[in-house]
Amino acid sequence: MTDRTSLGGRARRAASLARLGARAGRGLVATRRAERRGDEAAAEAGHEAIAEAVFETLGSMKGAAMKLGQMLAFVDLDVDPATTEIYRSRLNALLDQAPATDTDAIEATIAEQYGAPAEQVFARWDREPLAVASIGQVHTAALPDGTEVALKVQHPGIAEAVQADVQNLTALRGLFRVTHPNLDATALIAEVRERLRDELDYQKEAAYTQAFADRFAGHPAIRVPRVFHDWCRPRVLVTEYVPGRTFEEVLADDDQATRDRFGEIIFRFTFSSLYRFRIFNADPHPGNFIFPPADAARTGPVTFIDFGSARTFSSETRTRLRALHRAVAADAAGDPSGESAVERAMADAGLLPEDRRGIDLERVRRWFAIAYEPLAGDREWTYSRDYARRLISASTDPSQGMEPTLRRLTMPAEYILLNRIQFGVNSLLARLQPTANWQAIMEEIATGGPATTPLGEAERDWLEAVGDLAEHPDAAAPTATG
Numbered sequence: 001m002t003d004r005t006s007l008g009g010r011a012r013r014a015a016s017l018a019r020l021g022a023r024a025g026r027g028l029v030a031t032r033r034a035e036r037r038g039d040e041a042a043a044e045a046g047h048e049a050i051a052e053a054v055f056e057t058l059g060s061m062k063g064a065a066m067k068l069g070q071m072l073a074f075v076d077l078d079v080d081p082a083t084t085e086i087y088r089s090r091l092n093a094l095l096d097q098a099p100a101t102d103t104d105a106i107e108a109t110i111a112e113q114y115g116a117p118a119e120q121v122f123a124r125w126d127r128e129p130l131a132v133a134s135i136g137q138v139h140t141a142a143l144p145d146g147t148e149v150a151l152k153v154q155h156p157g158i159a160e161a162v163q164a165d166v167q168n169l170t171a172l173r174g175l176f177r178v179t180h181p182n183l184d185a186t187a188l189i190a191e192v193r194e195r196l197r198d199e200l201d202y203q204k205e206a207a208y209t210q211a212f213a214d215r216f217a218g219h220p221a222i223r224v225p226r227v228f229h230d231w232c233r234p235r236v237l238v239t240e241y242v243p244g245r246t247f248e249e250v251l252a253d254d255d256q257a258t259r260d261r262f263g264e265i266i267f268r269f270t271f272s273s274l275y276r277f278r279i280f281n282a283d284p285h286p287g288n289f290i291f292p293p294a295d296a297a298r299t300g301p302v303t304f305i306d307f308g309s310a311r312t313f314s315s316e317t318r319t320r321l322r323a324l325h326r327a328v329a330a331d332a333a334g335d336p337s338g339e340s341a342v343e344r345a346m347a348d349a350g351l352l353p354e355d356r357r358g359i360d361l362e363r364v365r366r367w368f369a370i371a372y373e374p375l376a377g378d379r380e381w382t383y384s385r386d387y388a389r390r391l392i393s394a395s396t397d398p399s400q401g402m403e404p405t406l407r408r409l410t411m412p413a414e415y416i417l418l419n420r421i422q423f424g425v426n427s428l429l430a431r432l433q434p435t436a437n438w439q440a441i442m443e444e445i446a447t448g449g450p451a452t453t454p455l456g457e458a459e460r461d462w463l464e465a466v467g468d469l470a471e472h473p474d475a476a477a478p479t480a481t482g
Contacts, residue, residue, distance in 0.1 A: 020057040024050050047086045101137050103127045105156045113233040131287070135162075135199045135308070140241055148241040149228060152202070159200055199283075199308035202237045208279075208310035209239065215277045218466060220458040221265045222272075223301040242303045245293065247286035251431060258297045263383065263434025264455055265302045267441060270425050272459075274418075275446040278318055283309035284424035286431075320349040321418070322446055325375065328368045329439065332376035342368060346409075353410050363405045370394050371422065374438045381438055388430035392423065 031046030106129075110118045118125040124142040131138040136152040143149055155161075199205070206227050213224040225240035232238050245253075250262060266289070273280045281288070283306065292300025327345040331338025342365055346352050352359070370391050374381050394402050436453065443449035444456050451457040 020053060023053050027053070044086065051086055100129045100132050101155045103129070103139075106137055106139065106153050109153050109156055109235055110151075113236050133287070133306075136202075136237070143228070143231065147228075149231070149238050150225070150241045152237040152239075154200075154202065154235040162197070162200065201308075202232065202234060205306075205308040205310075206232050206237055208281075208307040209237075209305075211279060212273070212281075212304070212307060212310070215273075215279070216269075219301070219462055221301050221455055222269050223303040225303065225305060239305075242290050242305075243293075244290035244303060246291070247289055247428075247431075250291050250297075253294060254297055256433070259432045260434040260436065261298065261455070262291060262302060263429050263432040264436055264441065264453065266425065266428060266432075267434075267436075267438065268445065268455065268459065269302070269304055270421060271442060271445045274421075275318060275322070278315060279310065279312045280418070280421060281307050281310045282421060284421060284428060286428065320345070324349055324368075325372065325442070325446075328365075328372045329376045331365060332369050332372065339365065351409050353408065358405075359408050360405045363402045364409070367394055367402045367406060375442050376439065378439055379437060380435055382435040383426070383429035383433055385430045388426045391426060395423075 027046055027050040031043045031050075034040075034042035034046060107118050107127075110121065114121045118141070122141040123144050123146065126140045128139075129137050130140055130150065133152070135158055136154045139151050139153065141149055141151055206229060209224065210227045210229070213226060216222045216224050223242065225242055228238045228240075250259065254262075266284075270280070270284070281304070288304060288306045290303035290305065291297070292302070324342075324345040327338065327341035331342050335341070339361070343352070343361055346364070369376065373387065374383065395406065440449070440452040441456065444451055451460045
């Protein structure tokens, strides 16, 4: 359990991060020595010790520190494959097994938010947490009418901890050099800061969760839990409880055909959100999915949760994004007009500065060819970790030659958020390794093309029943209730 009442002030949290960085540095020196003398057992033990220290420190600190560990856990970066799984397996625990906040402290927050103890507010209150996240801790309970719900309660002192962390995260640069040597740490830290400020607003998250639930209501393969707005509070989010399996359980237990199905569902959710409803979740990671039980894996829906980093965007942006997709696909297919089409689409999207000197468009086209490789052909294609690493390497590794040019591109805020989705979803699908004709599925979603899979046929019937909501008045940005 963590501190009962406080996550610590800036100085204390800075000291924790500094100690972690120093410990990781010393551990790395020892493991490198073991590797040089051929002592594989000692080297492996050294990496495991570093990973354990990261888990314990970042998990107990919560806030931006823990969010950083979660991101490092699931994004496939250009790292030494011999040590990748050691760090991934331990950091994955930060998604749902991090050290919990003392339940007495959580109950104090509930009493403060509702004006009564948890046992009096709910018909049943489960003291054992279901999951622990960077901002909140999830407990199950029952409403007075017997409805089973999940309560996400903010960790006591988390707002102050986040403010402290945004000043302190640079202390972990040394750790990044251990686990992710080619990572742009400055960009990652900036992303963590922005994301966590949004995730502190539970009223906003409730509104976005409701928006997704409304849009996907009745979908044959996608489920978003109901929000109980009357029970929500500024520091407590109350939603329908959905039992199921984790991402890691699916990887361990399910065959490839089932993983193919789940991969297609995740793909459809991501791009249906973008192209049909102009709304998206900018924080895809393995802890945001609840998979159906093994006996329903071939038919049951995937449940999507955690919309603290959701956004909406304009129909104009959607049109420009689609034009860029089409131009890159044409270029990859060898269309003679592809080069000019990509440049024109980039300019329309606001990605090219007025002064284009120093921008090597040939390198930009090569980067886009990698980024849109899954969609650039009418063929079966398999997501893989090799592909996810190639994309990250092309984007961040100076030795690839693309990174300096990419940095010169202008990047509207909406596209920065979309890039988060792309890298995150690529990494998720790379672990499931699903195979499909992704271009055909994208055409189906973005342009109303013919259904090409059983899921597509079921989704087509659903769309016919509910109507196309993409231009419906309620597709505007959701607003907080209560």
